[in-house]
Amino acid sequence: MNKSILWVLLWAASFNAHADFNARVIKVADGDTVTVLRGTEQVRVRLSSIDAPEKKQAFGSRSQQHLSGLVFDKTVRVVEDGTDRYGRTIGVLHVDGININRRMVSDGMAWAYTAYLNDQWMWVLELRARFTQAGLWNDAHPLPPWQFRREQAAARRAKRDNE
Numbered sequence: 001m002n003k004s005i006l007w008v009l010l011w012a013a014s015f016n017a018h019a020d021f022n023a024r025v026i027k028v029a030d031g032d033t034v035t036v037l038r039g040t041e042q043v044r045v046r047l048s049s050i051d052a053p054e055k056k057q058a059f060g061s062r063s064q065q066h067l068s069g070l071v072f073d074k075t076v077r078v079v080e081d082g083t084d085r086y087g088r089t090i091g092v093l094h095v096d097g098i099n100i101n102r103r104m105v106s107d108g109m110a111w112a113y114t115a116y117l118n119d120q121w122m123w124v125l126e127l128r129a130r131f132t133q134a135g136l137w138n139d140a141h142p143l144p145p146w147q148f149r150r151e152q153a154a155a156r157r158a159k160r161d162n163e
Helices: 003-016 060-071 100-106 121-132 145-161
Strands: 021-030 033-038 042-048 075-083 089-095
Touching: 003 075, 021 042, 021 060, 033 060, 033 075, 042 100, 042 121, 089 100
Parallel strands: 042 089
Antiparallel strands: 021 033, 021 075, 033 042, 075 089
């Protein structure tokens, strides 16, 4: 096969690697992860550019409930942004033209996930939420989920080392 044809085929295939799709949300695991039903296939989707409080963390349940209210049992447009190390689809959810990822941050139910930020508007939305003390920003000392996870992992290691 001609090399130029091969390159064109590979280039075209790369556009289909992350195809957007419509699906119905059947589960909300937490404030930044949902399971959708695409046809008969269940797909776990990690919301891109945000990090929500963990379930055992302050505002964890409220964040999950908020996301559930926005998307549960609704048809969403998933704009794929790749996959994470756990095999989940990373994506942006849209319902009726609303960017749900941005909505979670602007409502103070999630942080802009600086380590994996693909949407620069998240900074502005988070600053506005902080300024208005929306959601978790009403807490005197909100703890970022990545720091909470780090502290939990350190506590588990310390407990294991002391046994």
